[in-house]
Amino acid sequence: MPNQLTTSTSILKAIACLAVAAGLHLGGANAAAAQASVAQAAPKSDVSYFKLANGLEVVVVPDRRAPVVTHMLWYKVGAADEPPGKSGIAHFLEHLLFKGTQKNPGGRFSQTVAAVGGQENAFTSSDYTGYYQRVSKEHLRTLMDFEADRMTGLVLTDEAVVPELKVVLEEQSQRVANNPRARLGEQIEAALFLNHPYGRPLIGWRHEIEALTREDALAFYRQHYSPNNAVLVVAGDVTADEVRALAEETYGKVKPVAQIGPRRRPQEPPHVSPRFLSLADARVQQPSMQRSYLVPSATTAKPGESESLDVLAYVLGHGNTSWLYRKLVVERDIAVGAGSWYRGTALDQTIFGIYGSPKPGTTLSQLEQAMDTAIAEFIAAGVSAQDLDRAKNRLIADSIYARDSQATMARWFGAALTTGGTIASVQGWPDRIRAVSAADVINAAKTWLDKRRSATGYLIKDASQLEDKRS
Amino acid sequence: MIRHRSIRGLLAFCWLAAVAIALAPAPASATNIERVVSPGGIEAWLVREPSLPLIAMNFAFLGGANQDPNEKPGVANMVAAMLDEGAGELNDSAFQRRLEETAFEMRFSVTRDYFYGAARMLRDKQDESLDLLRLALTKPRFDAHAIARIHGQTLAGLRRESTNPTTIATRTWWRRAFANHAYGRPSGGTLESVPTITADDIRGYAKRVLTRSTLKVSVVGDIDAASLGKALDRVFGDLPATGELTPIPERPLDAAGRRVVSQLDVPQSVVLMGGVGLSRKDSDFIPAFVVNHILGGGSFTSRLYDEVRDKRGLAYGVYSYLLPLRHSALFMVSTQASAERTAEAVELIESLVRRMAEDGPTEDELAKAKSYLKGSYALNFDTSAKIANLLLQVQLDDLGIDYIERRNGLIDAVTIADAKRAAKRLAESGLFVTVVGRPKGLESKDPGG
Numbered sequence: 001m002p003n004q005l006t007t008s009t010s011i012l013k014a015i016a017c018l019a020v021a022a023g024l025h026l027g028g029a030n031a032a033a034a035q036a037s038v039a040q041a042a043p044k045s046d047v048s049y050f051k052l053a054n055g056l057e058v059v060v061v062p063d064r065r066a067p068v069v070t071h072m073l074w075y076k077v078g079a080a081d082e083p084p085g086k087s088g089i090a091h092f093l094e095h096l097l098f099k100g101t102q103k104n105p106g107g108r109f110s111q112t113v114a115a116v117g118g119q120e121n122a123f124t125s126s127d128y129t130g131y132y133q134r135v136s137k138e139h140l141r142t143l144m145d146f147e148a149d150r151m152t153g154l155v156l157t158d159e160a161v162v163p164e165l166k167v168v169l170e171e172q173s174q175r176v177a178n179n180p181r182a183r184l185g186e187q188i189e190a191a192l193f194l195n196h197p198y199g200r201p202l203i204g205w206r207h208e209i210e211a212l213t214r215e216d217a218l219a220f221y222r223q224h225y226s227p228n229n230a231v232l233v234v235a236g237d238v239t240a241d242e243v244r245a246l247a248e249e250t251y252g253k254v255k256p257v258a259q260i261g262p263r264r265r266p267q268e269p270p271h272v273s274p275r276f277l278s279l280a281d282a283r284v285q286q287p288s289m290q291r292s293y294l295v296p297s298a299t300t301a302k303p304g305e306s307e308s309l310d311v312l313a314y315v316l317g318h319g320n321t322s323w324l325y326r327k328l329v330v331e332r333d334i335a336v337g338a339g340s341w342y343r344g345t346a347l348d349q350t351i352f353g354i355y356g357s358p359k360p361g362t363t364l365s366q367l368e369q370a371m372d373t374a375i376a377e378f379i380a381a382g383v384s385a386q387d388l389d390r391a392k393n394r395l396i397a398d399s400i401y402a403r404d405s406q407a408t409m410a411r412w413f414g415a416a417l418t419t420g421g422t423i424a425s426v427q428g429w430p431d432r433i434r435a436v437s438a439a440d441v442i443n444a445a446k447t448w449l450d451k452r453r454s455a456t457g458y459l460i461k462d463a464s465q466l467e468d469k470r471s
Numbered sequence: 472m473i474r475h476r477s478i479r480g481l482l483a484f485c486w487l488a489a490v491a492i493a494l495a496p497a498p499a500s501a502t503n504i505e506r507v508v509s510p511g512g513i514e515a516w517l518v519r520e521p522s523l524p525l526i527a528m529n530f531a532f533l534g535g536a537n538q539d540p541n542e543k544p545g546v547a548n549m550v551a552a553m554l555d556e557g558a559g560e561l562n563d564s565a566f567q568r569r570l571e572e573t574a575f576e577m578r579f580s581v582t583r584d585y586f587y588g589a590a591r592m593l594r595d596k597q598d599e600s601l602d603l604l605r606l607a608l609t610k611p612r613f614d615a616h617a618i619a620r621i622h623g624q625t626l627a628g629l630r631r632e633s634t635n636p637t638t639i640a641t642r643t644w645w646r647r648a649f650a651n652h653a654y655g656r657p658s659g660g661t662l663e664s665v666p667t668i669t670a671d672d673i674r675g676y677a678k679r680v681l682t683r684s685t686l687k688v689s690v691v692g693d694i695d696a697a698s699l700g701k702a703l704d705r706v707f708g709d710l711p712a713t714g715e716l717t718p719i720p721e722r723p724l725d726a727a728g729r730r731v732v733s734q735l736d737v738p739q740s741v742v743l744m745g746g747v748g749l750s751r752k753d754s755d756f757i758p759a760f761v762v763n764h765i766l767g768g769g770s771f772t773s774r775l776y777d778e779v780r781d782k783r784g785l786a787y788g789v790y791s792y793l794l795p796l797r798h799s800a801l802f803m804v805s806t807q808a809s810a811e812r813t814a815e816a817v818e819l820i821e822s823l824v825r826r827m828a829e830d831g832p833t834e835d836e837l838a839k840a841k842s843y844l845k846g847s848y849a850l851n852f853d854t855s856a857k858i859a860n861l862l863l864q865v866q867l868d869d870l871g872i873d874y875i876e877r878r879n880g881l882i883d884a885v886t887i888a889d890a891k892r893a894a895k896r897l898a899e900s901g902l903f904v905t906v907v908g909r910p911k912g913l914e915s916k917d918p919g920g
Contacts, residue, residue, distance in 0.1 A: 173739035
């Protein structure tokens with residue numbers, strides 16, 4: 001939509017690895033809404049969940065409108081599970097999973113997907129790694145065979161690994177090094193997380209990516225890729241019984257190879273000091289600022305807290321009717337864009353972000369002060385019943401729109417189940433949103449929009465722009 | 472809206488998606504298309520889908536950015552940004568609030584040839600939703616304060632893009648390839664043009680372009696033909712019957728063989744290459760589409776993907792596509808490579824394109840491509856929004872309401888002789904290349920002219 005500027009780039013926590021038109025984009029400006037639930041999206045009776053004997057979890061989401069299925073295999077491992085010094089290995093391994101197995105060497109899997117007119121891709125986030133194909137339903141069994149085979153059968157040669165590392169480095173250049181806003185996003189996250197590996201870039205630090213080896217990839221693979229650490233999601237023109245039978249015949253034959261312990265990452269100490277940084281890049285022609293606050297995720301929050309943050313992100317900073325947009329862009333006329341977002345889907349504590357781009361003539365520190373003032377005014381004014389209802393209805397409506405896309409449905413369940421959520425927690429989300437009160441929203445703002453728990457970044461052309469205006 | 476972080480430039484991405492959809496073969500069962508004509512004579516194609524309480528409506532008018540005044544690029548883009556900024560009695564914020572209250576999603580966008588609208592509504596809010604759409608199209612306010620605000624946002628975007636290598640490569644390519652032609656103007660406008668765009672410019676464009684005479688509509692969802700007929704009159708009935716489009720001359724690409732390198736301090740170079748392609752009406756378009764799929768279409772098995780990415784690790788993304796504009800037919804290739812290896816990537820791609828033109832695909836490649844293109848048919852019919860978009864594209868390309876049923880057969884009928892003949896026509900006179908970055912050993916070539 002041409003009249004909205006997307007200002008925040010740090011919010012992309014998932015990388016769609018291979019570039020095809022059907023790439024998945026998890027995360028994004030509408031993260032709060034994207035986390036939306038599926039209670040209406042899929043009536044409870046429609047969605048099935050079961051476990052195979054080898055520990056593989058299975059979710060089936062029927063959608064009978066077209067003779068098509070979306071087949072996704074999610075592993076409960078992501079960039080935040082990487083050993084120190086090996087940042088980027090989760091994503092690199094995701095690329096390498098396309099290099100073949102003993103049974104299906106080289107590109108046979110991709111060639112087979114192509115031969116039947118399927119689309120495929122894969123993605124990595126901090127908490128999960130996923131592989132998917134979309135095909136006509138009669139080919140589901142074939143895909144399950146291949147995907148089950150590469151759960152534990154990966155074969156890597158230097159001939160395949162060496163060029164792929166270059167591809168990943170090119171991807172890092174494309175996503176980050178070539179993009180000043182993405183570089184700022186990396187710096188803010190590194191500053192925000194004092195101890196948790198969420199502070200590391202999802203794609204890895206370049207110097208560490210450069211040093212990754214075939215052995216690193218295989219070690220990470222053997223440690224984490226196993227049926228007892230994975231979730232299969234099949235959405236589309238199938239029944240749970242069909243999927244169960246096919247899954248038993250394919251995935252069911254894979255022996256668990258890894259000992260999977262609880263996912264314990266180093267946690268954050270109390271945050272006591274606001275962090276501020278700036279990134280100067282000669283290419284910056286439009287300055288901007290972003291601030292990330294450390295907040296609870298849907299998994300770590302107390303009951304209702306994460307949903308209050310969902311509504312807060314919407315009322316405070318989603319779209320042209322939001323508080324920040326009205327105050328800064330419309331009323332005070334000092335910004336060309338301003339907003340907020342919340343990434344609730346995460347295993348550990350997560351981020352609530354605010355962002356703004358000043359109009360010419362306004363400095364970033366003036367804008368930042370105005371944002372702080374606007375947030376204080378928001379807390380003082382409270383949320384009107386109309387604003388609250390509008391936000392809640394709009395968030396819940398997204399769960400109806402989501403029913404139009406089997407891929408979206410598959411993604412929601414997969415993301416939830418690999419970050420500590422359950423089918424029930426996804427399905428109950430609209431009801432929990434409905435229960436959020438105006439006081440909950442204001443309490444969330446008071447509690448969590450605490451600068452001591454934040455890192456603020458300025459994107460500027462050169463350091464002299466900073467002046468001494470920072471308060 | 473989420474900006475897609477695709478490796479494809481935004482334009483390339485959107486376009487490719489549209490083509491892939493329009494060309495997809497289709498299972499007849501997925502689409503029972505009704506031609507609905509409203510009492511007032513407005514036509515729409517409808518696929519009824521009662522299993523979800525939603526309605527998707529896509530529509531388009533002829534004349535996108537190519538109808539911008541010559542000295543003021545960006546007007547169409549401004550119109551698209553302004554239609555939901557207040558209409559009728561509702562000012563900008565009141566209108567936006569009503570959109571949210573009804574959970575009605577309304578998006579307008581512009582390509583070189585078309586002005587697009589895409590709407591999604593809840594079935595149970597269709598009256599309120601359609602009313603808002605009617606207001607936006609027929610009673611937009613274009614208030615001065617809203618225009619000023621959108622100016623500011625547009626300019627911020629342009630400033631941001633001004634040092635983005637992908638934008639520079641794209642803008643340079645079009646400016647040089649289509650000098651003194653509407654296609655050479657940047658659709659988004661320029662830092663100079665946007666501030667000069669007035670309410671009169673915006674109104675003038677809307678009056679000339681948003682008319683019933685070129686309107687095409689497709690609808691998918693829980694609505695019957697009779698209700699849709701009434702809805703069409705309500706939403707579009709008050710638009711002017713006809714407008715006044717500036718004729719756009721045909722312009723075959725003649726810039727091939729040249730290369731323009733723009734220096735920018737980024738570690739990775741952005742490369743855009745374009746040559747002559749085939750028009751959508753060309754009898755060899757379908758064979759060319761199949762050949763392009765083999766060469767660089769969006770799968771992990773194309774020649775470009777295999778040679779440039781898989782074997783050599785030169786790039787994260789590399790792909791090609793046909794771009795049949797209404798007034799020029801193009802074939803495009805795009806990639807991004809490190810400064811050290813850009814020259815190698817460019818030369819390799821040029822040789823792969825040449826080799827395809829000279830020898831065509833193999834029998835085996837052709838068989839596999841046909842299998843893929845036929846098999847992937849159904850994937851274009853799994854969401855209402857995708858079906859609506861596909862039906863619209865088929866209408867715009869004037870392929871006929873039975874096209875979706877015929878599509879598989881057309882792909883299947885492509886022989887190796889057809890493919891070889893079509894391959895020779897891809898970039899027949901070579902490629903015009905723009906590169907942005909610090910590519911080692913790669914210089915501009917005959918950049919004048």
